[in-house]
Amino acid sequence: MYKASDTRYDGMNYRGCGESGLKLSEVSLGFWHNFSDRDNFENMKKLCFTAFDNGITHFDLANNYGPEAGSAEKNFGRILKEYLAPYRDEIIISTKAGYYMWPGPYGDGGSRKYLLSSLDASLSRMGVDYVDIFYHHRMTPDTPLEETMGALASAVQSGKALYVGLSNYNGETMARAAAILKELKCPFVINQNSYSIFNRNIERNGLKDTAANLKKGIICYCPLDQGLLTDRYLKGIPEDSRMAKGDEFLKPAALNNEKLSKLKALNEIAQERGQTLAQMALAWLLHHEDVTSVLIGASKTEQLLDNINATKNTLFTKEELEKIENIALR
Secondary structure (H helix, E strand, O other): OOOOOOOOOOOEEEOOOOOOOOOOEEEEEEEEOOOEEEOOOOHHHHHHHHHHHHOOEEEEEEOOOOOOOOOHHHHHHHHHHHHHHHHHHEEEEEEEEOOOOOOOOOOOOOOOHHHHHHHHHHHHHHOOOOOOEEOOOOOOOOOOOOHHHHHHHHHHOOEEEEEEEEEEOOOHHHHHHHHHHHHHHHEEEEEEOOOOOOOHHHHOOOOOHHHHHHHEEEEOOOOOOOHHHHHHHHOOOOOOOOOOOOOOOOHHHHHOOOHHHHHHHHHHHHHHOOOHHHHHHHHHHHHOOOOOOEEEEEOHHHHHHHHHHHHHOOOOHHHHHHHHHHOOOO
């Protein structure tokens, strides 16, 4: 049987989700990749054990993570039941609904029918009575915002979620949603959005500033820009990489000569800091005080440990920050 490390909390830092009482580990483990029925179950276990043994308390899922959709939740549920159940009160489990899950008009979007049905199915797959955070996964303009937020509030009122979050919202829509949730007395605590040295969309669409003004947390997914911000692609495309295997979200066109030049220049700064490129990319996000956590995916425990080590140095000089901006945004 698995026994968690007695020193699991010694090396990790924990940050509050905005002004709420909920804290997340600075690094969280995402289940978007590497936890499907096509992946090795023994490796899934190792990733979860390594994460928890090193202070990662937040495991992030969604109804559609797989493939097939739902398989990541099912595999996590098995790991939780067989190995991590004694530690459930030390673990933050989050899941989401918003993207396509089943045929017909009730298996996608932001309707009350879809969100609450999907949450019930997620709880069943994971074998839990509640999740700690339930997110609406994306903005859905064809559904009234009041209906979607009302569904999130119902999830909390029913005891099936402790907190709620919003994912892939812009600043304006998030502010409207936050006002509705406040009126419903629903604990909305965090936003999940793509954010990295290369991807500054939340700086442009108002999400980052609005979250700070409203004192809501931010957790960043794709912090390594789908794996580009690592040393894996510094010499081109490895044969065994996601990009070489035709990954839907990481196309060879993303690694043009200009991007490769930027990666090499950023890697030089990372080396001067005594970090890997991945560590510096994560540290850059964590140097922002309004970022609660960075959400990483890993296929090997070595990757996971390397990423966790990013938390040891999140301070940057003014000169380093200026160099990064000049490289990334030129």
